[in-house]
Every structure is written in C-alpha cells, then in structure tokens.
Amino acid sequence: MSRRLQEYMLASAKNGREVVRTGPFTVTITGHDPNVYLNYAVPDPGADPSAADIEALVTAFTTRGRTPRLEYLPKLAPAVEPALLAAGFAVADRLPLMECGPSDATDQPVPPGFELVTPKTDAEIEAMLAAQHEAFGEEPPTPAHVAATRAKAESGQLQLLARELATGETAGGGIAAAVRDGISEVAGIAVRPAYERRGLGAALTLHLTRAAFAAGATLAFLTPAGDAQERVYARVGYRRADAVLFLSHSA
Known part of the structure; x- marks a missing residue:
C-alpha cells in the first residue's frame, strides 16, 4: 500500500508542473508559484543517492529559483534521509x-x-483560494493561481468552498x-x-472525502499539519497508516 500511495503522490505532483529527472529523484516545479509546498522532489523506491546525485538535485531547484525540498514516504527509500542530512538538508517536518x-x-x-x-466561476475559485491562502499565511492568489486551479478542476480535482449564508462571505x-x-x-x-471552531473543517x-468516493476512489488519504488537525480528521473517520517526511535545504 505504501508504494501505491507513493506512486499516486508522485503522479499528482507531476500534474501541471515541470518534471525533471535527476539521478534517483523526480523533481516537480510549479512555474507560477515558488511556494515550497508546490515544488518538491520524490525519490525512487530503494534510492541510495551519491554525492553527485544530491548535488544535481540541489542544482535542479536552485537554477529554477526554488528551494530544494522533498516529500516522500521514508520507509520506501530509507537510505535517502541519512544521505541528504549529511549533505546539508534538514528535516522540515515528519507528519502522519x-x-x-x-x-x-x-x-x-x-x-x-x-x-x-463547488466553485464554478473564476470569482468563486478566487474566493476559495483566498480563504486557503489566508488560513495558511500566504500571499493573496493571483490570476495565475486561479487559472491553474480551474485547469485542475477540469482534470478531475474536486473543489469545495464554505460560505456564510447571511453574508455570502467565504x-x-x-x-x-x-x-x-x-486513490x-x-x-x-x-x-x-x-x-x-465551528465544525467547518x-x-x-467529510464532503470532499465522500465526493472522492463517489468519483471512484476506494481510499482517501491526507496529512494533518498537527495534533489539532489530526483530531478533526479522526472524527471524520481517518486513521494513522504511515508517515510522510519533508526534507529541505537552505541553498
């Protein structure tokens, strides 16, 4: 199951991004946004990178103005973490x-x-993105963000916004x-x-999870950012099954 999830995560990361192969890594780059969560690499299962592989990995990011970063299931490539830590990477997070x-x-x-x-118009898509960016402490969305999000919806991504009935506020x-x-x-x-603290999360x-099942999924997964989020997702029916490692380099 871990390999199946990793393959899914990599396929999703490739969607709409520049894809670069370097050594045992697949690097995915979002051209319109330098956000670290939208630019990262995934190692091959069983990868055991050399010093030259790691140098090429860092270069693939820095020459594109991006922070070198990885997201992956560490038990599929146990040799990667010690090799990258020795090369100056650091653990940014390890989430369930x-x-x-x-x-x-x-x-x-x-x-x-x-x-x-479900957001249908560009204005509704922008409103959803604005709420997400505000909640995550990011800059307001640009027209490029809206266009990219609309394209993802056209490719099957399910999107949902919560709106206050009395005011129409997102x-x-x-x-x-x-x-x-x-998946x-x-x-x-x-x-x-x-x-x-009103139950919107x-x-x-729940509604996105059930929408995914209605669209043909037999398994949904997510990565909570902390204990509070994990408790929310547990109420919906999610349970811990693995861990995701996030590594980054300050180069």
Missing part, C-alpha cells in the same frame, strides 16, 4: 499519513448558517485530488480565522 475507506467516513453536519458549494475551502488507481488525496482544508473534509 491518515487513511479513510468508504465504510469509515463518519457524518459531520455542515454548521448552521453555512453552505458548502469561510474556507479544500480540495480532493483527481482519483487515480482508486484520492484530500488536501488544503482551510478555515479562515474568523470562522474557526470536519464538514469540508
């Missing part, structure tokens, strides 16, 4: 990977006074990546600070 099957999903009601809708948003090999990743679950997660 949680899974949910169709029979595991647990009802989470949409809080009173809110609705969950309260949050999230996505479920296009289903591949029966979908739920990600970008965000609630604007003014609307936190759980409702967004």
Whole structure:
C-alpha cells in the first residue's frame, strides 16, 4: 500500500508542473508559484543517492529559483534521509499519513448558517483560494493561481468552498485530488480565522472525502499539519497508516 500511495503522490505532483529527472529523484516545479509546498522532489523506491546525485538535485531547484525540498514516504527509500542530512538538508517536518475507506467516513453536519458549494466561476475559485491562502499565511492568489486551479478542476480535482449564508462571505475551502488507481488525496482544508471552531473543517473534509468516493476512489488519504488537525480528521473517520517526511535545504 505504501508504494501505491507513493506512486499516486508522485503522479499528482507531476500534474501541471515541470518534471525533471535527476539521478534517483523526480523533481516537480510549479512555474507560477515558488511556494515550497508546490515544488518538491520524490525519490525512487530503494534510492541510495551519491554525492553527485544530491548535488544535481540541489542544482535542479536552485537554477529554477526554488528551494530544494522533498516529500516522500521514508520507509520506501530509507537510505535517502541519512544521505541528504549529511549533505546539508534538514528535516522540515515528519507528519502522519491518515487513511479513510468508504465504510469509515463518519457524518459531520455542515454548521448552521453555512453552505458548502463547488466553485464554478473564476470569482468563486478566487474566493476559495483566498480563504486557503489566508488560513495558511500566504500571499493573496493571483490570476495565475486561479487559472491553474480551474485547469485542475477540469482534470478531475474536486473543489469545495464554505460560505456564510447571511453574508455570502467565504469561510474556507479544500480540495480532493483527481482519483487515480482508486486513490484520492484530500488536501488544503482551510478555515479562515474568523470562522474557526465551528465544525467547518470536519464538514469540508467529510464532503470532499465522500465526493472522492463517489468519483471512484476506494481510499482517501491526507496529512494533518498537527495534533489539532489530526483530531478533526479522526472524527471524520481517518486513521494513522504511515508517515510522510519533508526534507529541505537552505541553498
């Protein structure tokens, strides 16, 4: 299952990005956004990189104005972490990977006074992105972000925004990546600070998870950013199954 998940994560990372092969690494670059979460490499299963491989990996990022970074399931390539740490990389994070099957999903009601809708227009897509960027402390979305997000929706990505009924204000948003090999990743679950602690995060997660199952997924997964998020996802029916390692270099 770990190999299947890693293959899915790599296929999703390649979608809409420049893809560069260097040594035992696949580097994915988002041209319109230097955000580290949208630019990273994945090692091959069983990779055992040499010093030259690591130097070429760093160069693939720096020549494109990006921070060298990796996201992967470490147990599939145990030799990568010590080799990269010795070469100046550092562990940026090590997060649990949680899974949910169709029979595991647990009802989470949409809080009173809110609705969950699929963004259809560019204005709605921008509103969803603005809520996500605000929640994650990022700069406001640009037209390039909107265009890229619209293209992903056309390629099967599931998108959802939470909106306050009384004011029409967007309260949050999230996505479920296009289903591949029966798998979908739920990600970008965000609630604007003014609307936190009302159950919107759980409702967004549940509805996106069930939408992924309706689109053909037999397994959904996500990576919580911390204990609080993990508790929310556990209420929806997710359980720990693996771990994701994030390595970065300050070059």
